[in-house]
Amino acid sequence: MSTDAAASGRRTNRRGRSTREAMLDAAVTALASGEPGAVSANRIAKEIGATWGTVKYQFGDVDGLWAAVLHRTAEHRGELPYRENNTAPLPERVAEIVETLFLGLTSREARAIEHLRAALPRDPAELERLYPQTAAELASWKDKWARACQKAFADLDVDPARVREVAAFIPGAMRGLVSEARLGTYSDLDEAQRGLTNAIVAYLGGT
Structure with a gap:
């Protein structure tokens, strides 16, 4: 792999991690609000300007998203x-x-x-x-x-x-x-x- 390709891959990975973290943050914020419709992967994606396709890419499906939210909060809880x-x-x-x-x-x-x-x-x-x-x-x-x-x-x-x-x-x-x-x-x-x-x-x- 060339140096340029490797650097591009690292940037892509960083963007992917950033998107994933942004979605998890948005999920916690939406869920914590307790508002009607807050438990919605589509709504969470829209709040950070993403699509359902992004949710699928990052988490597989809504089950993967909720599992990731639970895992993240467990890590923060200690x-x-x-x-x-x-x-x-x-x-x-x-x-x-x-x-x-x-x-x-x-x-x-x-x-x-x-x-x-x-x-x-x-x-x-x-x-x-x-x-x-x-x-x-x-x-x-x-x-x-x-x-x-x-x-x-x-x-x-x-x-x-x-x-x-x-x-x-x-x-x-x-x-x-x-x-x-x-x-x-x-x-x-x-x-x-x-x-x-x-x-x-x-x-x-x-x-």
Whole structure:
């Protein structure tokens, strides 16, 4: 390959990556708005001056686009707070996880995922049939979250079965608190977070 051809290829690849990132940014922005019709690949493409053909080239189809959006937000979300040789006691670790989840679920990307999931089929079999890549990405979140929770308490004398149960319910519980914050509430949300933290600590501590 000539030098000119190689340079042209690099420019093309950079343009392609730039287009892909622009589409993912537009997708998150549109989804986070919660507006009617926001869950539309055509609308997202038009917002950056692209075509459906560009969506197909970059992601294959709408399933590939939604899977890429989910994967990107997962990368930005990162891992649970975890430190090697962590000496923090159980209550501090649980409180940190609760606070991290609350802040994460109030983010723009969290709103985007919430609206996307609301538009997808509820039945897992139907989701897997119509959006196999999206379903696989969502399923991977569950496994990664469960492993992260086990890792966060691995050095403590905590029943792994109870950690799995906490991992199963705490995302929904935190979404409830975030919903209260968005809608407005007479409840003291700081007190609610403390109560949830204390309940989890008591359960994991075997009391």
